[in-house]
Amino acid sequence: MTHPPEPPVTSRQAVLDAAETLFAEHGYDGVSIRDITGLAGVRLAMASYHFGSKENLFDQVIARRAEALNRARRAALEALQRAGKPELEDVLHAFIWPYFTLSTQGGAGWASYCRLIAQSGPGDRWRDVLSRHFDETAQMFITAIHACMPRAPRALAVRGFVLSVGTMVSAFSGNRRLTRLSGGELDAEDLRATCEAMIPFLAAGIRTLPSSGRKAGAAARRKGK
Amino acid sequence: MTHPPEPPVTSRQAVLDAAETLFAEHGYDGVSIRDITGLAGVRLAMASYHFGSKENLFDQVIARRAEALNRARRAALEALQRAGKPELEDVLHAFIWPYFTLSTQGGAGWASYCRLIAQSGPGDRWRDVLSRHFDETAQMFITAIHACMPRAPRALAVRGFVLSVGTMVSAFSGNRRLTRLSGGELDAEDLRATCEAMIPFLAAGIRTLPSSGRKAGAAARRKGK
DNA sequence: GTCTATAATGAGATAGAC
């Protein structure tokens, strides 16, 4: 369904691919249209011709893969729900595994895409584009998480989902912390190992939320602060 | 020990503060030296006079608060260890709570600082500066986490720490996901509630790592993929 | 659709007076 090594045929795709690569490496403002068209092997004017503005090019970069990613996640979730009542781990798996699969086997573009997403900042540009493309699917997964802890209020499922997204996105950010801090014993690029650790990690975390909600501040009070 | 609302007295500090604010909002490349000196209320040339290059200004912005943060974290950790054998929750508390306290009560600069850290990308600029300022303290916390799970290899403590850092940093990033996805029921700016949920969340997650290491890929195989 | 050329602006950094 995805065509990893296929070289871009149209100049439009070439620009899109180059923009994705460079945005992921240096951020939106760290890259000029000249850099992008240079890497794409097309002339400067092609960027404006196809996309008008740099802002719009960025938007298209995010949008292009968002749909495929959402589709994969929802397909996994629906398959799960048809098979019966899923466990928390299964729901997290349905959310995280497509990210892993596409990032590692979907071609270099997908890896760049995941690193790019991890650079989202608090500014309007990011807030709008992420909300527009990901919130709807996010709500489906929050509902599925909530179904695994039906006695808890939905707000706790939201909190668990948001914490999980932060953890996952950071794991795909391309920071080499894991390698560095382990002195090379662990490999930050072994995303499979990270995902396999992360899913039970997050599931266990989410399961603590109902009780930590009740005894709120326990850790804080224990330190007398 | 920190003086939140004190206005900067020197032009050097004014530039540093303005740079911190603007970098946090728009990222390194999203801000010009003119923007910074403009907000600081000083002339353009003062930036070069005090800091030489923009790169160096950025470095100083990160460095300035890194020391205070590391000191607070280490003090909390040492106090803990003097009091006996700490629980995993206590170690995480010692790591996260200074971040929370400074971010919410250390003045606007600290809040900006935490948002800025969350924008770290995979590029050299970030990797170098974060490694230089934070790796040493990170190793102390990894050791403390490892002491809570002594039968597991240290690599698992590293993995738990790295996942935890990602979760924490994302929680302080200023993305308003929690508010948006909960329809306003939860408040993304209530960092206290987030920290109080996060600490047991992460502790539970770390405790799963030894077992998920042994039965690696269980969730994956269950889905037959 | 693709190119050259250029317009219009903004960037980082510095020289040199005070």
Place this chain on the structure above:
DNA sequence: GTCTATCTCATTATAGAC
């Protein structure tokens, strides 16, 4: 330490030929 003025180069975007 602080200022004005400026150098030099890169930036986004567009006009208009082919």
